[in-house]
Amino acid sequence: MMPDDSKTAYDGKQFDVVVETWGDTEREIVRHPGSVAIVAVDGDDRVTLVRQLREPARKELLELPAGTLEEGEEPLATAKRELEEECALTGGEWRELVRCWTSPGFLDERMTIFAAEGVEHGGEQKLDEDEDVELVTWPVGEIEQRLSELEDAKTIAGLLLYLRTR
């Protein structure tokens, strides 16, 4: 299914906005390259989360490590690159937990959430200049009772899916 017509209404750096015509209906849509998030668990059965200022939320949030697809990049490659750069985690056995839409009423961001088990800590974070990311590890066995500390949809969905399939 495709629109009858599409016009770019905003041409941004991280995303664009298009106004599409579907029959008699106009839809305003944020176009995004897509993204990844990772449930990364080490050999001591600890999951790594990241705490950082999220300007849209006006505060720091605790989230799964995540990143945006670069042009032509496969989600698995993005996820491995982001996990190494953001968390200095490498290796592990990888599998896909889900591909899901983050807010499909008006946003075309599709996110692939991976599990990576047996990842190894090593090296150092390679962050962009404007990134300031604190690493937080939780024992996997504590996730259930700490869910109320989470306010990010992908993190809740990813961790709960992971607990079902481990």
Place this chain on the structure above:
Amino acid sequence: MMPDDSKTAYDGKQFDVVVETWGDTEREIVRHPGSVAIVAVDGDDRVTLVRQLREPARKELLELPAGTLEEGEEPLATAKRELEEECALTGGEWRELVRCWTSPGFLDERMTIFAAEGVEHGGEQKLDEDEDVELVTWPVGEIEQRLSELEDAKTIAGLLLYLRTR
């Protein structure tokens, strides 16, 4: 925490885009009024989902009933209104499952997910002209084995949170 400066870059119908200055950093942010989603379970222990064309995904998705906050509206009021209009479901015992951000890297949409237990079917759908929503009910006991049919992050998060707390 607030930005040093903010400029409207796109003034839309459903959302705006602003470019904010935070110290040396510019952030491009989609501003959205916020939203709700509902895990609505009837007296026969069946949850109601909605299937509809989601233009950003180019296909139909199966999701929790959901809606956007109107100006000045409390999330609970939005949720009750949307559930009646979209699904013709009324009544029930309501509680909040979580308040979460749907994509907090660039979007300020905050979503409240409710559980409503003991809702009653009655009346008829009151949809907007451009809405075409098919109602689907699942026995709550089948959610676990049917998760792979879901591709929407709020729906996965909401149903799994509901299963933990019922």
